[in-house]
Amino acid sequence: MSTSPDGPRGAVARHTAYLPAFWDKSTNSRPIWRIDWGHPGFTHRTPPEATPDHQPTALTRSWEQPAPDGSGETWHHLHRGACLGCPWEGPDRRRADEAVEDAHDHTHPGWHTLPAVPERQGRGWLTHIQHLYPDGWFDRGGPIRTLRTGIEKRHRPGAAPGGGYDIAVRPTKRSPNPVVFLSLPLDNAEEAA
Numbered sequence: 179m180s181t182s183p184d185g186p187r188g189a190v191a192r193h194t195a196y197l198p199a200f201w202d203k204s205t206n207s208r209p210i211w212r213i214d215w216g217h218p219g220f221t222h223r224t225p226p227e228a229t230p231d232h233q234p235t236a237l238t239r240s241w242e243q244p245a246p247d248g249s250g251e252t253w254h255h256l257h258r259g260a261c262l263g264c265p266w267e268g269p270d271r272r273r274a275d276e277a278v279e280d281a282h283d284h285t286h287p288g289w290h291t292l293p294a295v296p297e298r299q300g301r302g303w304l305t306h307i308q309h310l311y312p313d314g315w316f317d318r319g320g321p322i323r324t325l326r327t328g329i330e331k332r333h334r335p336g337a338a339p340g341g342g343y344d345i346a347v348r349p350t351k352r353s354p355n356p357v358v359f360l361s362l363p364l365d366n367a368e369e370a371a
Contacts, residue, residue, distance in 0.1 A: 188265030189213055189235050194225035208240035211258070215337045219262050226262065233262040233319050234281030235335075236274050246270045251286045261285055275278065278343060280312055286320050286342075294347040296324040304339055316340030323347050 181343045196212035199205045213219045214236040219226035237258040245253045247270075259268035259281030263265065268280030282289045293310055309320065316322070322338040326346045337344035 189260035190228045211237050212241045214238040229262040232285040234285045238278045275333045294325045321345045
């Protein structure tokens with residue numbers, strides 16, 4: 179069930195349509211689709227700019243209605259994955275993290291098969307991570323999958339090397355994607371030794 183078949187499509191168009199309603203205090207802007215606060219492209223002042231390539235973001239709106247999935251629960255908000263480079267939008271989701279994952283399926287296929295890594299530790303962390311992920315991955319705004327065991331388990335926009343998302347991975351007894359804790363050589367000289 180779609181919540182808004184008509185109107186602008188895509189993150190840039192939806193957020194651009196939202197801004198005048200946000201500033202018009204006689205209008206309730208909460209039910210209007212917009213880029214979620216803190217996610218790429220979010221602004222209160224000027225319309226976001228489209229990116230030249232596919233980049234993930236998340237849309238949100240106030241809902242306060244029965245869930246579109248037919249479960250009978252009341253959802254307070256709806257979320258959708260979206261792209262800053264094209265009008266693609268994902269399905270309605272209850273949680274922002276689900277929408278972020280949908281957006282990455284569109285913008286960075288295969289992201290979920292990459293290894294989960296420990297959170298940033300020490301000076302050599304970035305060098306090790308760059309050896310584990312495809313060449314240029316972070317330059318293209320690709321996400322990093324980070325093992326998180328603490329309280330904070332949300333996906334973090336802008337927290338990956340290169341500015342992409344830091345996708346939280348919760349530890350499980352059997353994970354199809356291994357968590358990597360090994361040390362890699364810092365340069366080719368160490369490999370030759």
